Amino acid sequence: MSIQSPTSEFSQVMEQQQAGGMPDITILENDIQQKIELARQETKYLYSQIDKVKSKAHDANLLDMAKSVPSLKKNSINLSTTLTLKGHNNKISDFRWTRDSKSILSASQDGFMLIWDTTTGLKQNAIPLDSQWVLSCAISPSGKLVASAGLNNNCTIYRVSKENRVQQSVVSIFKGHTCYISDVDFFDNSRVITTSGDMTCALWDIPKAKRVTEYANHLGDVLAMSLPPHNTENSSNLFASCGSDGYAYIWDIRSPAAVQNFFVSDSDVNAIKYFNDGNSIVTGSDDGIIHMFDLRADCEIANYMLNKEGRQEKEPTYSSVSTSYSPKPMKSPHSLSSMYLDSPGLLSLDFSKSGRLMYACYTDIGCLIWDTLKAEVVGRLDGHSNRVSGVHSSPDGLAVCTGSWDATMKIWTPSTM
Amino acid sequence: MSQQQQQLNLKIKYLKLKRINELNNNLKNELQRDRIHSSNACLNLINFTSEEKDFTLPDIWGYAPTNHFRVTNTQPHHQAQLSSDNACCSIM
Secondary structure (H helix, E strand, O other), X not given: OOOXXXXXXXXXXXXXXXXXXXXXHHHHHHHHHHHHHHHXXXXXXXXXXXXXXXXHHOOOXXXXXXXXXXXXXXXXXXXXXXXXXXXXXXXXXXXXXXXXXXXXXXEEOOOEEEEEEOOOOOEEEEEEOOOOOEEEEEEXXXXXXXXXXXXXXOEEEEEOOOOOOXXXXXXEEEOOOOOOEEEEEXXXXXXXXXXXXXXXXXXXXXXXXXXXXXXXXXXXXXXXXXXXXXXXXXXXXXXXXXXXXXXXXXXXXXXXXXXXXEEOOOOOEEEEEEOOOOOEEEEEEOOOEEEEEXXXXXXXXXXXXXXXXXXXXXXXXXXXXXXXXXXXXXXXXXXXXXXXXXXXXXXXXXXXXXXXXXXXXXXXXXXXXXXXXXXXXXXXXXXXXXXXXXXXXXOOXXXXXXXXXXXXXXXXXXXXX | OOHHHHXXXXXXXXXXXXXXXXXXXXXXXXXXXXXXXXXXXXXXXXHHHHHOOXXXXXXXXXXXXXXXXXXXXXXXXXXXXXXXXXOOOOOO
16 A cells, blocks of 8 residues: 555656656656655654653653652562362463453363363363464453464354353354464454464454454564453553564554554563553563553653562562572473573563552563562462463452463462461 | 666655655654653552552451452362351351
């Protein structure tokens, strides 16, 4: 489309030239060259103006502003496991809470999705998958539909049957991505969004059974996405994605071009999550740094970094707890290359209900708990025997669930003692 | 240089110009974006964390009056019982 108009403009000019009898291409060429140079100057000027405006708006960061907020008390995090969800016999690829916090959908590389009752730990449904190589799963707001997606480049929508507990009832198979699908989520009860290694995100309509919009600003694999919390003002149209190009993009589903972008890191950005008020996002990248960006201020407002020992850079307030932060290479039945074992990369991020706590899964350190306002590590969710691949807070805020390559999930909630 | 070659060069230059102008338009839009100060954005966020009830922080918010995750700890295979009876076990 963009190529069409300049060419036609060009041919018009050529026609005029030829009609004039003396087509002097050299003059024309010089003329365009001049225009290009002017446009380039304008680009430079615009960039510097944007920098100026941005730095003017960027007058403080979260850590400074939160100085007056008291730190959390020592050992104030007393999350303990109430349930271990056992039943899968391979790595947990992904899992999601239902809106009512009563169930969890999990997808595993054993080729099944299971729906669990989070009160009893019993399984409610089992859905055999088309492809065992599942990377992501999602459950619709109504809980009636579930989606799986992964290395077979397809996103499959299944109906959850209340009668038949072990059933594969496929509603739709969305084909169109030309590379693996890294993440999927339900935008509403009839639409899903996928992100793919083919550098695009896509919006699919289930009743129409087709792709509605493609979002293609990323210059690398799109690795994850996040929807704004459903009760916020941004939730009707926006979503965020991040990728191996080191960028995070904010999209309006109605427009194929991104509405906002943030440069995050030179390394892959693996995880992205909206803050609970829908006004900020956090990203987790392979370099082990968590960045927080505010969408209205259009800039970074905080970052969270572990030092090489897996501890905080600053003197930790929680000295007794912090001694346990040293990276503990997971005893893995799978052989991991040594490069993997040194990787501090982030895999998954989520917030507690108020956003004061941020749960962060690191490749080899496990799941740490950050105080969002003070940028201090205040605890960890320890108990899995292999890599913790994901962490999600329950929508009611009472619990948090971790999923692991050890094929189990654990539900954590404050102990009353 | 042949006439054709010259025309091709010209075409490429037109495309280049078009691309740069597109970029400039995008940058102009970005320049016009309404931005708030980051200090205010931070205050907003801090305010949210201090106003939203969060039962994973019992030090600040206390314990949830009922926690459907915790009740089952003692009765993993039965329906949650939130009844007022304080008996340590019930005979079915």
